[in-house]
Amino acid sequence: MPSPQEKYQAQVLAPSSGRLRPVVLHVDDDAASLLMAEGSLEDAGFDVVHAADGVQALQQFKTCEPDLIIMDAVMPVMDGFEAITHIRSNAMGAHVPILMITGLDDLDSITRAYDEGATDFLTKPINFFVLPHRIQYMLRSKRTADALRSSQAKLDNAQRIARLGHWDWNVVTNELTWSNEFGRTMGYPQNQLMGSWNGFLEKLSDDQRHSVRMAASQAVEEVRGFSVEFTLIKFSEAEQDRTIRLEAEPHVNEQGECTHLRGTMQDITERTNAQRQIHNLAYFDLVTGLPNRAQLNEQLNYALKMAKRRESKFALLFLDLDHFKQVNDTLGHDAGDDLLKQVSGRLTEVVRESDSVAVPADPLDENSNSKHTVARIGGDEFVVLLGSINRVEDAARVAERIAKTISLPYTINDTEVSVTTTIGISLYPADGQSAELLMKHADVAMYHAKEKGRNGYQFYSRGIHEQALARFSMESELKNAIENEELDLVYQPKFDVVSGQPAGVEALLRWDHPVNGAISPADFIPLAEETGLIMPLGRWVLQQACRQMKDWIDDGMEPIAMSVNCSPVQFIRGNMIKDVDEAISQSGLPSNLLEVELTESLFLQNIENGINILQSLKKIGVQISIDDFGTGFSSLSYLKRLPIDKIKIDHSFVQDLSRDPGDAAIVSAIIALSHNLNLSVVAEGVETAEQLDILRSYDCDEYQGFLASEPLSAGELLTWFESYKPEVRMRKVSGM
Amino acid sequence: MTNHIDKSALQAISSLQRPGKPDLLGRIVDLFASDSPASISAIVEAVESGDLESMRVAAHSMKSSSAYLGASRLSEQCRNIEQAAREGSELECFALAEGLEEEFEASLAELMQIVERAA
Numbered sequence: 136m137p138s139p140q141e142k143y144q145a146q147v148l149a150p151s152s153g154r155l156r157p158v159v160l161h162v163d164d165d166a167a168s169l170l171m172a173e174g175s176l177e178d179a180g181f182d183v184v185h186a187a188d189g190v191q192a193l194q195q196f197k198t199c200e201p202d203l204i205i206m207d208a209v210m211p212v213m214d215g216f217e218a219i220t221h222i223r224s225n226a227m228g229a230h231v232p233i234l235m236i237t238g239l240d241d242l243d244s245i246t247r248a249y250d251e252g253a254t255d256f257l258t259k260p261i262n263f264f265v266l267p268h269r270i271q272y273m274l275r276s277k278r279t280a281d282a283l284r285s286s287q288a289k290l291d292n293a294q295r296i297a298r299l300g301h302w303d304w305n306v307v308t309n310e311l312t313w314s315n316e317f318g319r320t321m322g323y324p325q326n327q328l329m330g331s332w333n334g335f336l337e338k339l340s341d342d343q344r345h346s347v348r349m350a351a352s353q354a355v356e357e358v359r360g361f362s363v364e365f366t367l368i369k370f371s372e373a374e375q376d377r378t379i380r381l382e383a384e385p386h387v388n389e390q391g392e393c394t395h396l397r398g399t400m401q402d403i404t405e406r407t408n409a410q411r412q413i414h415n416l417a418y419f420d421l422v423t424g425l426p427n428r429a430q431l432n433e434q435l436n437y438a439l440k441m442a443k444r445r446e447s448k449f450a451l452l453f454l455d456l457d458h459f460k461q462v463n464d465t466l467g468h469d470a471g472d473d474l475l476k477q478v479s480g481r482l483t484e485v486v487r488e489s490d491s492v493a494v495p496a497d498p499l500d501e502n503s504n505s506k507h508t509v510a511r512i513g514g515d516e517f518v519v520l521l522g523s524i525n526r527v528e529d530a531a532r533v534a535e536r537i538a539k540t541i542s543l544p545y546t547i548n549d550t551e552v553s554v555t556t557t558i559g560i561s562l563y564p565a566d567g568q569s570a571e572l573l574m575k576h577a578d579v580a581m582y583h584a585k586e587k588g589r590n591g592y593q594f595y596s597r598g599i600h601e602q603a604l605a606r607f608s609m610e611s612e613l614k615n616a617i618e619n620e621e622l623d624l625v626y627q628p629k630f631d632v633v634s635g636q637p638a639g640v641e642a643l644l645r646w647d648h649p650v651n652g653a654i655s656p657a658d659f660i661p662l663a664e665e666t667g668l669i670m671p672l673g674r675w676v677l678q679q680a681c682r683q684m685k686d687w688i689d690d691g692m693e694p695i696a697m698s699v700n701c702s703p704v705q706f707i708r709g710n711m712i713k714d715v716d717e718a719i720s721q722s723g724l725p726s727n728l729l730e731v732e733l734t735e736s737l738f739l740q741n742i743e744n745g746i747n748i749l750q751s752l753k754k755i756g757v758q759i760s761i762d763d764f765g766t767g768f769s770s771l772s773y774l775k776r777l778p779i780d781k782i783k784i785d786h787s788f789v790q791d792l793s794r795d796p797g798d799a800a801i802v803s804a805i806i807a808l809s810h811n812l813n814l815s816v817v818a819e820g821v822e823t824a825e826q827l828d829i830l831r832s833y834d835c836d837e838y839q840g841f842l843a844s845e846p847l848s849a850g851e852l853l854t855w856f857e858s859y860k861p862e863v864r865m866r867k868v869s870g871m
Numbered sequence: 872m873t874n875h876i877d878k879s880a881l882q883a884i885s886s887l888q889r890p891g892k893p894d895l896l897g898r899i900v901d902l903f904a905s906d907s908p909a910s911i912s913a914i915v916e917a918v919e920s921g922d923l924e925s926m927r928v929a930a931h932s933m934k935s936s937s938a939y940l941g942a943s944r945l946s947e948q949c950r951n952i953e954q955a956a957r958e959g960s961e962l963e964c965f966a967l968a969e970g971l972e973e974e975f976e977a978s979l980a981e982l983m984q985i986v987e988r989a990a
Contacts, residue, residue, distance in 0.1 A: 167899045
């Protein structure tokens with residue numbers, strides 16, 4: 136029976152392998168030492184195995200797997216130092232405690248023993264009573280070390296699984312120490328567990344580095360914790376970018392200064408991905424992959440916010456597939472789902488193509504090209520959010536295109552299927568200021584459209600609907616007008632105020648609509664400017680006017696200037712210089728006989744740019760006049776910087792010339808100033824002889840208006856000039 | 872001739888004796904008696920041939936085995952020889968080995984006597 140003490144020792148010291156008594160391997164070439172130690176070791180509860188030299192020790196080590204080794208230093212064949220080296224290099228022997236026996240006065244051996252991996256040492260002659268206690272102590276520390284190692288391994292393992300690392304930044308020395316997982320995540324070599332804070336930051340991309348550095352230095356300064364997330368760019372192609380969260384708390388010295396930041400680092404990529412997946416499930420329709428109602432609501436609220444800030448418009452299209460239920464009932468739900476998918480695909484495609492339709496309000500601000508959203512919000516109900524539109528016609532155009540595209544046949548299970556869609560449209564801000572109201576009104580509009588017959592669209596507001604239709608149709612009609620020769624130029628003569636002689640003609644655009652009759656340029660020019668149609672239209676006017684004047688001169692008319700009105704859009708978006716150049720070279724008209732009339736709005740955005748354009752025009756040799764002068768911002772100061780020839784005073788000033796002293800003063804001043812700048816002045820809209828008399832008294836150079844002549848067709852004008860007698864007109868004027 | 876062995880060392884060995892087990896002191900003295908003559912001759916031969924390494928190893932071995940048995944002077948002498956051999960002092964080794972065999976013989980004789988008396 137073991138003594139109580141033996142029992143206790145056995146329990147404490149028994150190795151984890153299940154052996155009842157720990158095994159001690161005693162290595163010594165002195166048989167007497169082995170003998171003397173054996174007894175006390177066995178009494179203390181150990182099993183003892185012997186070896187007489189290093190080579191034997193290695194064999195015994197392999198076969199007995201001892202829990203502890205007592206190793207004599209100096210032995211024949213292989214000494215203790217070499218034996219330790221072999222044992223330590225073996226995975227099994229990495230942690231086994233080794234007690235080295237050295238000579239009492241042999242300091243070198245003691246040092247060498249520790250270098251080779253000995254756990255402890257004892258000097259000869261051995262005190263065999265003390266020996267078991269020393270060994271028990273060593274085994275106990277071994278158990279503690281094992282427990283610590285195991286705990287560390289568990290922690291490391293847990294951290295690896297949780298992708299959680301920890302770190303410690305010494306703010307004072309800038310030294311950074313970290314755990315294995317931190318090192319793994321950041322791509323440090325496996326055994327490197329320390330470096331510098333800056334070295335760590337160097338591993339981040341520029342913008343990420345900035346935000347982490349800011350968060351950390353702020354935490355140090357304010358002595359508080361921080362939490363920051365950053366993206367770790369992948370180190371190799373095989374990896375993916377990781378999302379990392381750093382969290383830390385400050386540690387302070389006695390002065391309350393932050394000396395360390397200690398914290399965790401967690402790779403939350405998977406969690407973030409999972410959140411994204413959950414988000415997708417919550418915000419996207421499973422059948423079509425389109426955003427669902429929840430996602431639409433977010434987009435809609437975002438669109439509202441942006442539109443309010445920018446004071447811009449957007450449209451909401453509410454779609455319902457006509458007779459979808461029939462497809463579902465006759466072909467089955469799978470076929471129905473298939474159809475919904477195909478419809479979604481076409482919708483997305485149409486809306487994507489429509490991006491170019493809706494020109495962003497500010498082309499430099501890419502956010503202003505607010506995303507269009509196609510969402511499925513119910514069985515056969517879809518909503519299209521056109522995030523940014525300039526004109527209501529844009530919404531009408533998209534709706535029309537959608538209706539047309541959706542109605543094209545589908546092939547489902549080898550069967551040809553057709554569906555149509557009915558669309559209701561609500562507009563922000565006209566039809567509502569909230570998401571609920573806009574949705575409701577689009578829905579209402581859709582029911583109106585259904586009442587009117589399916590496969591169509593309807594705006595919520597009847598006024599807008601008609602306006603959109605009218606403008607929409609005008610747009611397409613205008614496109615055809617040039618080809619159908621519905622557009623024509625008429626010419627209004629200008630006269631010298633003093634001599635009464637014709638001084639020039641102004642070409643004016645007329646649209647004779649086959650149904651609606653004459654349409655004023657004031658109605659269709661803005662539309663042409665919005666749609667870009669002004670470019671071909673403007674070219675056509677230039678060419679036509681130049682050719683006409685050349686024809687008249689060829690027919691024997693005295694050469695006078697031909698004025699053509701040009702839109703700022705032609706200058707800003709088109710290539711006006713080239714158009715003018717071509718019109719002159721193709722017609723053969725001397726360039727000084729072409730007078731380009733511009734409005735001040737050309738200089739509104741960028742005066743330098745405007746001046747550059749005018750200088751290029753002057754190089755061609757054409758005359759330049761500023762039209763409608765006085766109605767725009769009319770800065771007299773910039774006038775002298777412009778390379779222009781003429782000022783045209785707007786008819787609104789001329790109209791009240793005899794009644795309003797203010798207008799008279801303005802006209803007088805404009806004329807005086809213009810002359811001062813060597814510019815000649817033309818008065819527009821002169822209707823009475825009284826107005827002409829006043830203009831003459833102000834030294835105005837030219838005038839035009841109904842007093843002399845209304846606009847005439849090309850044929851009329853030549854005849855009119857031939858019969859025109861300035862003397863008669865002059866007499867008539869002075870006779871009043 | 873009774874002053875070669877420190878008796879307290881032998882008592883220490885005896886105190887390691889466990890009941891019912893073979894006589895420990897007897898076995899160790901037997902081991903000493905059988906192994907040591909070879910070591911002593913090895914030292915003496917090495918001194919004559921100038922083989923310092925063999926001398927050092929043999930002296931080291933004798934140093935500890937004699938120390939355990941309380942043969943203090945013998946152990947001291949071996950320790951000095953080992954030291955001189957390590958330092959490469961052939962002449963000193965020669966001088967130190969003087970009387971080694973005699974001291975060994977005397978120590979062994981005294982040991983044997985003590986063991987027999989105890990038995």
